[in-house]
Amino acid sequence: MANxxxxxxxxxxxxxxxxxxxxxxxxxxxxxxGRMLDYIDKLGELDTEGVEPMSHIFPxxxxxxEDGITNTDxxxxxxxxxxxxxxxxxxxxxxxx
Amino acid sequence: xxxxxxxxxxxxxxxxxATKTKIFCGCSTAFGAAPNTQTCPVCTGMPGALPVLNxxxxxxxxxxxxxxxxxxxxxxKFDRKNYFxxxxxxxxxxxxxxxxxxxxxxxxxxxxxGGKKKIGIHEIHMEEDAGKMIHDAWEEWSLVDYxxxxxxxxxxxxxxxxxxxxxxIAYLEKLRLVIQYLGASDCKLQEGSMRAxxxxxxxxxxxxxLGTRTEMKNLNSFKAIARAIEGERARQIDLIEEGKxxxxxxxxxxxxxxESYSMRSKEDAQDYRYFPDPDLVxxxxxxxxxxxxKAKQPEFRTEKMARYKEEYxxxxxxxxxxxxxxxMADLFEATVAICNQPKKVSxxxxxxxxxxxxxxxxxxxxxxxxPENLAKLIALVDSKAINSxxxxxxFEVMFTQDIDPNEYVEExxxxxxxxxxxxxxxxxEVITNNPQSVKDYxxxxxxxxxxxxxxxxxxxxxxxxxxxxxxxxxxxx
Ligand SMILES: [Zn+2]
Numbered sequence: 076m077a078n079x080x081x082x083x084x085x086x087x088x089x090x091x092x093x094x095x096x097x098x099x100x101x102x103x104x105x106x107x108x109g110r111m112l113d114y115i116d117k118l119g120e121l122d123t124e125g126v127e128p129m130s131h132i133f134p135x136x137x138x139x140x141e142d143g144i145t146n147t148d149x150x151x152x153x154x155x156x157x158x159x160x161x162x163x164x165x166x167x168x169x170x171x172x
Numbered sequence: 173x174x175x176x177x178x179x180x181x182x183x184x185x186x187x188x189x190a191t192k193t194k195i196f197c198g199c200s201t202a203f204g205a206a207p208n209t210q211t212c213p214v215c216t217g218m219p220g221a222l223p224v225l226n227x228x229x230x231x232x233x234x235x236x237x238x239x240x241x242x243x244x245x246x247x248x249k250f251d252r253k254n255y256f257x258x259x260x261x262x263x264x265x266x267x268x269x270x271x272x273x274x275x276x277x278x279x280x281x282x283x284x285x286g287g288k289k290k291i292g293i294h295e296i297h298m299e300e301d302a303g304k305m306i307h308d309a310w311e312e313w314s315l316v317d318y319x320x321x322x323x324x325x326x327x328x329x330x331x332x333x334x335x336x337x338x339x340x341i342a343y344l345e346k347l348r349l350v351i352q353y354l355g356a357s358d359c360k361l362q363e364g365s366m367r368a369x370x371x372x373x374x375x376x377x378x379x380x381x382l383g384t385r386t387e388m389k390n391l392n393s394f395k396a397i398a399r400a401i402e403g404e405r406a407r408q409i410d411l412i413e414e415g416k417x418x419x420x421x422x423x424x425x426x427x428x429x430x431e432s433y434s435m436r437s438k439e440d441a442q443d444y445r446y447f448p449d450p451d452l453v454x455x456x457x458x459x460x461x462x463x464x465x466k467a468k469q470p471e472f473r474t475e476k477m478a479r480y481k482e483e484y485x486x487x488x489x490x491x492x493x494x495x496x497x498x499x500m501a502d503l504f505e506a507t508v509a510i511c512n513q514p515k516k517v518s519x520x521x522x523x524x525x526x527x528x529x530x531x532x533x534x535x536x537x538x539x540x541x542x543p544e545n546l547a548k549l550i551a552l553v554d555s556k557a558i559n560s561x562x563x564x565x566x567f568e569v570m571f572t573q574d575i576d577p578n579e580y581v582e583e584x585x586x587x588x589x590x591x592x593x594x595x596x597x598x599x600x601e602v603i604t605n606n607p608q609s610v611k612d613y614x615x616x617x618x619x620x621x622x623x624x625x626x627x628x629x630x631x632x633x634x635x636x637x638x639x640x641x642x643x644x645x646x647x648x649x
Contacts, residue, residue, distance in 0.1 A: 130270075130454055131249070131448070131452075131453050131454055132450070133453065136456045137454075137455060139224065140198065140226055141226075141227060142191050143193065143198065144198055144199070145193075146198045146199045146200070146210075146212045148210070149211070149212065150206075150207075153208055153216055163206060163208055163317075164207045164306070165258070165315065166313040167258045167313065167314050167316060168313070170257070170258055170305065170307070
């Protein structure tokens with residue numbers, strides 16, 4: 076494996092992903108991430124000199140919608156997915172700005 | 173000797189666009205609906221939902237870019253900004269990092285010294301707004317309403333070209349006016365349709381390197397912005413003088429306390445891992461599209477002022493005030509189009525309208541009376557159906573409730589009584605009851621007649637034509 080993920084990186088990725096990993100899971104994640112990066116490195120072997128970076132894989136552009144209201148009130152369906160609900164809103168553990 | 177410092181300020185201004193629907197879905201953007209009733213799988217981040225760009229958002233963004241002398245990006249795209257927060261149901265905000273729609277613009281402001289100064293615009297990009305969180309101090313929950321999630325925004329990022337609170341406010345006022353003239357947003361700071369974040373750093377006068385900046389959020393009025401700038405300048409100077417470092421961070425301004433506090437937390441790594449959004453296809457702005465938008469650009473303030481000077485016989489001062497608000501200028505033009513009396517329309521706007529706006533603390537963009545009703549009121553005065561003091565009374569009601577003045581005058585019996593016989597009778601009584609004033613008048617006290625007119629008006633319950641009273645009075649005494 077060419078890419079070695081250190082403890083600091085996995086700690087940082089854990090914070091970004093809001094995941095708490097056990098030591099065992101961290102070791103597993105380090106190995107997996109290293110292998111993923113090795114795979115990505117393969118792409119670096121290609122000569123991309125003079126090739127414009129692509130931002131979309133389909134040869135499409137300018138897909139727009141007109142500014143007209145098409146949606147109606149479906150709050151019932153939406154809130155059916157909410158773990159907790161209060162006054163028509165999602166209730167989440169208290170968060171500060 | 174004390175060191176002298178220079179304040180360096182750049183602004184990030186978010187503007188909510190005045191579209192009917194959200195940026196990537198057909199949900200309404202109307203303000204004030206019950207929580208979560210204007211949502212769908214796209215704007216609540218359901219897996220598999222597919223965003224599609226609202227064409228009007230692109231057109232408004234380009235129009236603002238053109239009006240602020242920007243280069244329009246001909247090949248653009250959207251990127252995902254990744255972060256976790258309950259107001260952001262997708263766990264990413266769709267924004268533009270790599271290829272923003274507009275770049276390298278500028279607007280000109282007038283400085284306090286009376287000169288002009290160019291403020292650079294680094295870029296303008298399109299993005300979606302987040303939902304709204306309600307934090308109840310006494311509850312263990314925070315509540316989330318996604319009606320605002322996906323409302324279209326443009327973010328206008330200035331260069332760090334401003335040096336004082338006055339320049340910042342001049343820049344914001346100019347920007348707001350341009351956007352209001354375009355009809356792209358109502359730009360209300362109090363309601364959050366225009367939000368300004370202030371990036372500020374301090375350096376010694378003469379220094380060329382920029383100091384470490386902070387970003388100040390939660391500024392809901394021009395006054396709050398000015399106070400926050402003064403507060404942050406003082407805080408940073410204190411730090412520097414104490415030999416401490418300014419920390420690059422986001423701070424939240426508490427206007428009631430007049431101080432700011434850091435919004436940073438250990439868990440909050442500022443690493444957004446932007447990448448192109450694969451759900452949205454690239455945007456190619458063709459020459460034709462650009463020409464079409466250019467052709468639709470409205471008449472801006474400078475052009476409007478020049479035209480008013482040419483077309484209407486009203487003072488420059490009036491022109492300045494009327495055109496300082498797009499809504500007021502529209503109201504003026506629409507009323508003139510009906511009654512063709514620019515001077516009288518201007519007088520109503522400059523006089524009673526301004527007086528009531530000050531009294532009721534109303535912004536020009538919130539004036540709610542219609543041009544039709546103002547034209548009717550002017551016609552009522554012209555035809556002498558009502559006198560000018562009754563007209564002011566009627567206007568005051570119109571100002572808040574936009575009533576039809578014809579109906580209102582009719583219903584409340586406010587018409588001037590043009591029955592000369594009745595008026596003559598009243599005046600005769602007034603003369604009999606006020607012999608002293610009549611005597612004063614005969615002794616050369618011209619003013620005494622004013623008192624008699626007043627008494628007559630009072631007896632007529634204000635519904636008489638003062639000109640007619642004057643004539644009859646002079647005839648009888
Ligand atoms: Zn939606």
